[in-house]
Amino acid sequence: MFVPIPLNLPNCVLKLTKGENCTYVYDELRKKKLVLTPEEWVRQHWIHYLHTHKKYPKSxxxxxxxxxxxxxxxxxxxxxxxxxxxxxxxxxxxxxTVKISEKTFSQIANYNKVHKIPLLLVSNGIEHYYCIINFEREDFTFLDELPAFQSINPNV
Structure with a gap:
């Protein structure tokens, strides 16, 4: 059973419930309880951070x-x-516990061949990386900080 550990993100209160052999976390986006895995722990913290601190709408x-x-x-x-x-x-x-490696960046880059999204985020909850993709020049630039929603959404 996964025991939650502190992450390098602002604290957030997640709805956790104990089962017989595992812990569940309530996912506010999917509106259901999920088994709390280490990766889900990171994802739920990021959803909270993106919504609360960077103003990305959950919808x-x-x-x-x-x-x-x-x-x-x-x-x-x-x-x-x-x-x-x-x-x-x-x-x-x-x-x-998973080190962010070249393999991790290759994985998101491969996914992005399909999606073609300008902003990428890679995190294990401890280390965070952000980059902007320039599709015309076929290159990318790492960012020190993730932009807030209103700074990258021209319709806000």
Missing amino acids: LMQIEGGLTLNSLKKRSDLLIYDTAGSKILLAEFKAP
């Missing part, structure tokens, strides 16, 4: 959006849309 967040990559079905951890319905942020989360 524009999609968890585990499906995609097909090389004829394989995959799921991205979190997609965020702007108010016009365009995808603006793709996030990949790992458990706190």
